[in-house]
Amino acid sequence: MGQIIAFLETDLMGIAVWMYLGALGAILLGFIGKKITALVFGHFLRMTGKTRLPWDDMLVHALSKPVEWGVAIAGLAVATLILPVPREPVNVEKFLYALLSGLAVALVVWVGIRLVDGVMGWWEVRASKTDSKLDDQLVPIVRRSLKVFLFLIGIVLVMQNMGYSVAGLLAGLGIGGLAVAMASKDTVANLFGSVVIFLDKPFQIGDWIEMGAVEGTVEEVGLRTTRVRTFANSLITLPNAAFTNEAVNNWSKMKKRRIKMNVGVTYSTPPKKIDELVARLRSIIEDDPNIKNDFYLVNFDNFGPSSLDIFIYCFTETTVWAEFLQVKQDLMLKIMEAVSGMGLSFAFPTQSIHVESFAGEPAALSGQRPR
Numbered sequence: 384m385g386q387i388i389a390f391l392e393t394d395l396m397g398i399a400v401w402m403y404l405g406a407l408g409a410i411l412l413g414f415i416g417k418k419i420t421a422l423v424f425g426h427f428l429r430m431t432g433k434t435r436l437p438w439d440d441m442l443v444h445a446l447s448k449p450v451e452w453g454v455a456i457a458g459l460a461v462a463t464l465i466l467p468v469p470r471e472p473v474n475v476e477k478f479l480y481a482l483l484s485g486l487a488v489a490l491v492v493w494v495g496i497r498l499v500d501g502v503m504g505w506w507e508v509r510a511s512k513t514d515s516k517l518d519d520q521l522v523p524i525v526r527r528s529l530k531v532f533l534f535l536i537g538i539v540l541v542m543q544n545m546g547y548s549v550a551g552l553l554a555g556l557g558i559g560g561l562a563v564a565m566a567s568k569d570t571v572a573n574l575f576g577s578v579v580i581f582l583d584k585p586f587q588i589g590d591w592i593e594m595g596a597v598e599g600t601v602e603e604v605g606l607r608t609t610r611v612r613t614f615a616n617s618l619i620t621l622p623n624a625a626f627t628n629e630a631v632n633n634w635s636k637m638k639k640r641r642i643k644m645n646v647g648v649t650y651s652t653p654p655k656k657i658d659e660l661v662a663r664l665r666s667i668i669e670d671d672p673n674i675k676n677d678f679y680l681v682n683f684d685n686f687g688p689s690s691l692d693i694f695i696y697c698f699t700e701t702t703v704w705a706e707f708l709q710v711k712q713d714l715m716l717k718i719m720e721a722v723s724g725m726g727l728s729f730a731f732p733t734q735s736i737h738v739e740s741f742a743g744e745p746a747a748l749s750g751q752r753p754r
Contacts, residue, residue, distance in 0.1 A: 524606060674700065
């Protein structure tokens with residue numbers, strides 16, 4: 384025992400042997416603890432996998448790897464405490480302390496990033512089950528933004544632990560960010576516009592929208608712009624800020640499509656025939672399965688300049704444009720058959736011109752003209 388104690392107290396390059404062995408033991412215990420921690424978290428993952436809640440799986444998965452490496456780094460930290468670290472001519476102790484602190488910050492940031500991946504993965508599954516495609520595009524954008532934010536926070540904390548002046552850096556970044564924001568206010572406005580689109584969801588990819596002079600189908604919604612494919616097959620790129628200032632007409636959200644028209648018959652039509660025609664047109668609408676019967680209007684509405692106008696107002700069951708046009712065509716053909724079957728005629732614009740006299744006309748002829 385005396386020989387063992389003497390050996391352990393033997394100096395090797397100014398450091399006792401027991402310190403070397405203690406540091407080596409701490410490192411070995413750290414990596415052994417890492418393996419044990421991996422087994423423990425594996426058991427936790429199997430337990431949380433049996434529950435219906437997704438949050439416990441996310442938390443255990445996010446903590447597993449960082450905690451494992453945290454145990455190994457703790458062994459390294461204990462080893463640095465056992466070994467006498469020189470402070471002169473170079474302060475190695477301060478460097479090792481900053482390095483270990485930076486590693487600890489990196490582990491915390493790693494936990495945050497893994498939590499973001501877990502939450503975003505759960506959100507992605509939920510978004511895939513919805514009809515809207517905007518949330519599917521929003522998930523990767525939020526994921527990248529949160530990761531970049533956590534990464535920047537980690538860099539700032541590591542620099543602070545290494546002795547750099549973070550206050551001056553943040554002040555410089557604040558002034559620079561203000562200058563950049565003022566120079567790129569349109570870009571910032573577009574970013575806020577994209578947030579409004581993702582939150583309010585006035586439309587989704589594939590919807591037929593109309594905004595001002597632009598009308599078409601939404602193909603892509605980005606952070607800065609939205610691309611709309613027009614019916615002429617051209618692609619229009621709109622800044623997202625425009626959607627916060629102008630009204631958007633989403634034709635795809637229609638629950639029914641409207642038919643509104645006037646049927647004009649000649650002034651020679653008797654009142655009883657007008658009443659009979661109105662009744663027949665109502666019957667046509669009621670018997671048509673493609674037209675909603677919950678609300679419609681058919682009434683003698685106006686004495687037009689050259690016709691007696693019957694007002695027709697109804698809605699189709701379908702909202703698909705091509706199907707709507709077919710239903711409208713069928714209704715108009717039935718109206719034509721009804722008017723023709725009753726022996727009536729559609730009116731067309733006419734105009735009567737009364738001439739007082741022609742140039743050079745004899746007075747005798749002018750006096751014979753009917754007044």
